[in-house]
Amino acid sequence: MKFLIVGLGNVGTEYANTRHNIGFDVAMAFITKHGGQMRQDRLAYVADVKWKGKVFVCICPTTFMNLSGKAVKYWMDKEKIDLQNMLVIVDDLALPLNKIRLRAGGSDAGHNGLKSIQEVLATTDYPKLRFGIGNNYPKGAQVAFVLSKWLKEEEPVVKKKIETCIEAIETFATAGMSNAMNKFNKVEITL
Secondary structure: OEEEEEEOOOOOHHHOOEHHHHHHHHHHHHHHHOOOOOEEEOOEEEEEEEEOOEEEEEEEEOOOHHHHHHHHHHHHHHHOOOHHHEEEEEEEOOOOOOOEEEEOOOOOOOOHHHHHHHHHHOOOOOOEEEEEOOOOOOOOOHHHHHOOEOOOOOHHHHHHHHHHHHHHHHHHHHHOHHHHHHHHOOOOOOO
């Protein structure tokens, strides 16, 4: 069984540890937990992880967020991974900081990374793991908020949520999407 785990974010030190790059952070934490090694490859940083008889091809596209679809399509085709065995990890303004949400499909909700994947794959019908980043910003400041770093007081919750996301990825791969949704979509992650 082979899975494609896609962490969305932007390359470059100025984007490191920002809300918009949480997909990268979750993918990296998953890779680190399972002893994988990141390498730079075509259109992405890539790591191969083996766990419980399953192979995870983990990618963090180097194409910038709004061109993520190119990397996703390339690695899906190269590794011959079924659409339902892909999981895209993405930041979500519509969810509060204490929530994650797994979905088997659904719209891009205005997210440029998901929009790019949707355009390239010509479907919205692929699994997503949405990481709530909250929406605590003044009118007109959405871009600045999304590209901002976590506040000191948010960091412990973010760390705990990343661990929860790793567990969600593992559950998705071992028990299926509906079981993962039932287990994690109602959870509130607090300290």
